[in-house]
Amino acid sequence: MRSGLVYFCAGLALVSPAVAQPAADDWVARKCAMYQAAWSRALAGAGADTVSAAFIAGNNDFIAGGCVERASICPQSPVELDIANALSIALINAGAASTFLPFACPHPEPGAGGWTGPGL
Template sequence: MLVLGALAEAEEAPADAWTLRKCALYAQATDDALAALGVEGISPRFLEENQTFIRSGCVAPAGICAQTAQDYALADLLTMMTMNEGMASTFVPFGCEN
């Protein structure tokens, strides 16, 4: 029970400054990447799930799966952009179950 209580408290704890900064950088990178690539060919679901991740403060569990060539292009660009800002490649919310 003690472990469950600690987990619940951790989930309710406010995000630290680096987490907030990473999310702000990710949101800006998303805007910049979409401006560069455009939205043509990017699936609406991919865009919406990415926005949902951002609205969560970039802490919601995510497994946003690219389906189209443009989805992959956006995911690749965002991964490179976030790594250039000092984030680990594991920060981005992309991944597929299969």
């Protein structure tokens, strides 16, 4: 058993980052495809007229960029929050980390009276 572990570790040492990189790129592409499919279903289910143009544009821009650019899409209505929650659950259930998701809302300034968003 110990010799198997030694051979395994030695094999890992021979794998260069350039060899390992395509798997990571493939995973990002798969997550993005899953996000795009989930976004399309969620938007169709809610109706484009029930969400803001900024929310739609933010999600479309995230997808168009290959889901690799940092995004800060902040849901501003109960419908947008429901969509963001559904997308988050779908992607996390599919194995994506929560850091993959493009949702973030600004923190209120100290003394500004607290958060006025939809309950994030």
